[in-house]
Amino acid sequence: MKQLTVFIENRPGRLGEVTEVLTENNINIVCLSLADTSDYGMLRMIVSQPAAACDVLSSSGFPAMLTDVIAVKLPHHFGQLKKLCGKLSAADVDISYMYALTSGEGAAIVLKTSDNEKAESVLSDEYTLMGAAEVYNL
Amino acid sequence: MMIWSKVETMSREEIEGIQLDKLKKNVSYVYEKVEPYRKKMDEAGVKPEDIKTLKDLSLLPFTTKQDFRDYYPFGLFAVDKSKLARIHASSGTTGKPTVVGYTKKDLEIWAECVSRLAVAGGATNEDICQICFGYGMFTGALGLHSGLENIGACVIPSSTGNTEKQIMYMKDYGSTLLVATPSYALRIGEVACQMGLNPKTDLQLRTALVGSELLTEAMREEMRKLFGDKLFVTQNYGMSELCGPGVSGECRELCGMHINEDHFICEIIDPKTGEVLPAGEKGELVVTCLSKEALPLIRYRTRDISRLFYEPCKCGRTTARMENLSGRTDDMLKIRGVNVFPSQIEEVLLKTEEIGPHYEIIVDRKNHSDILTIRVELAPAAMTDNFADLERITAKLKASLRTVLGLDAIIQLESPNTLKRFEGKAKRVTDNRKGKD
Ligand SMILES: [Zn+2]
Numbered sequence: 001m002k003q004l005t006v007f008i009e010n011r012p013g014r015l016g017e018v019t020e021v022l023t024e025n026n027i028n029i030v031c032l033s034l035a036d037t038s039d040y041g042m043l044r045m046i047v048s049q050p051a052a053a054c055d056v057l058s059s060s061g062f063p064a065m066l067t068d069v070i071a072v073k074l075p076h077h078f079g080q081l082k083k084l085c086g087k088l089s090a091a092d093v094d095i096s097y098m099y100a101l102t103s104g105e106g107a108a109i110v111l112k113t114s115d116n117e118k119a120e121s122v123l124s125d126e127y128t129l130m131g132a133a134e135v136y137n138l
Numbered sequence: 139m140m141i142w143s144k145v146e147t148m149s150r151e152e153i154e155g156i157q158l159d160k161l162k163k164n165v166s167y168v169y170e171k172v173e174p175y176r177k178k179m180d181e182a183g184v185k186p187e188d189i190k191t192l193k194d195l196s197l198l199p200f201t202t203k204q205d206f207r208d209y210y211p212f213g214l215f216a217v218d219k220s221k222l223a224r225i226h227a228s229s230g231t232t233g234k235p236t237v238v239g240y241t242k243k244d245l246e247i248w249a250e251c252v253s254r255l256a257v258a259g260g261a262t263n264e265d266i267c268q269i270c271f272g273y274g275m276f277t278g279a280l281g282l283h284s285g286l287e288n289i290g291a292c293v294i295p296s297s298t299g300n301t302e303k304q305i306m307y308m309k310d311y312g313s314t315l316l317v318a319t320p321s322y323a324l325r326i327g328e329v330a331c332q333m334g335l336n337p338k339t340d341l342q343l344r345t346a347l348v349g350s351e352l353l354t355e356a357m358r359e360e361m362r363k364l365f366g367d368k369l370f371v372t373q374n375y376g377m378s379e380l381c382g383p384g385v386s387g388e389c390r391e392l393c394g395m396h397i398n399e400d401h402f403i404c405e406i407i408d409p410k411t412g413e414v415l416p417a418g419e420k421g422e423l424v425v426t427c428l429s430k431e432a433l434p435l436i437r438y439r440t441r442d443i444s445r446l447f448y449e450p451c452k453c454g455r456t457t458a459r460m461e462n463l464s465g466r467t468d469d470m471l472k473i474r475g476v477n478v479f480p481s482q483i484e485e486v487l488l489k490t491e492e493i494g495p496h497y498e499i500i501v502d503r504k505n506h507s508d509i510l511t512i513r514v515e516l517a518p519a520a521m522t523d524n525f526a527d528l529e530r531i532t533a534k535l536k537a538s539l540r541t542v543l544g545l546d547a548i549i550q551l552e553s554p555n556t557l558k559r560f561e562g563k564a565k566r567v568t569d570n571r572k573g574k575d
Contacts, residue, residue, distance in 0.1 A: 005521070005523035007553060009552050039550055042523070042525060064521065065521040067523040112523070
């Protein structure tokens, strides 16, 4: 599954411009996370058509790239996230970052790890992994 | 207030007599000893014997910074290397610094020149002088050092950096005179306050000789507020090519900087036509060194904008005064006392492949310190999904800039195509310091 990452300077209006470009091209934002420092921000998104989104943003002057991530459904139970992190850590997989995703009936998270393949296999016995097509069309 | 040398109170006729006499000798000297001068004078059709009055100075070709580059390192020197007593250098545009040399006699005259300005600014042999200029190849620190020692004052060569320790010396040793850039002087005052000291009462500073950086009246006022009315601040002028500090300096009347006219002739020219302008008119300052053995400069274009006044001063000195600088004709930036050429920055930026070729340089003054900000565009190929990579790019740039400039810069990464583009000559530098003061 591909995540779209966009570099934006911390300047009023930049985030709006990104969403404008996506809307104009009929690309839906499924979920996003905005991380920032005092100087610049990193917008991480799951969108309906990642490759197309990356192209239109790049040609509009926004540095954009696609990154492999995984999406995992997370039951609404106390301590679930802690448990999941524990499993990955036990398997020596580092989490680079994660953010939440609303998947209709429940919660899910998007994860970027040091080894996505291994992360998926470690988590697959206890968690429901979401396929790219499923997520893109949420 | 004392006047250090009787030369400072001579009549105009006497001063001009000395100048003409020295000028004639000096022109013959460079014509004989320095090939680039001989070549230039031959091309201009001027012979040393054509210099009959001070006005004839205008017949001579200019010397520029470019000559220092063309004849790097010693091509403009008039003496053999074995005669040199010291070499200083200042940062240059393409990594090559401007090299200047002194004979033993040059060093003595230099110290003498600085002594006069220091005394005009209020220094006495009783003073304990803390020199907070960076020592090293820079002429500022050793210039003031020798000049102050020459008047019998005590010198503390504390250099720059570690401001808290500077303040400790200042307090414990009872420094009465401070040598620093205006911005560093303010920084010292600020840090003293942060340390719980009251600069007005806990420090004994009464004289500040500032230089190497533009001193605005607002800065002077700011220093007075911080250190109290007992601190008298004067600025002095010079540049390494001319000798370092020692060309001119303010007296306590604060009406321009008295020029050491027996060693330097100042002219004001129209920077575009090169024509000499009448007294009182604003233009580029051109300086001829009259006494230097190692590096005798003729009509050196300083690129500093000033005016000249010849009326005797209330302080008793009769030497001409140059107005405090109002700017420079070229684009050199003086940041925290360090000369910075935009081309040096450009060189670093262009070598860094993670960023695009467009950039903007912004200089601000915050908390009395110069802030250098460089806006660059992230190259699309360098796009990443994590901050660590971006930090790596900025850290790498900062490190290279630090190596080349000796300064820390703030790097602002931007998206491609967000910075201004230019047709023809680009204006990439925004210096916000002048307006703010
Ligand atoms: Zn005076």
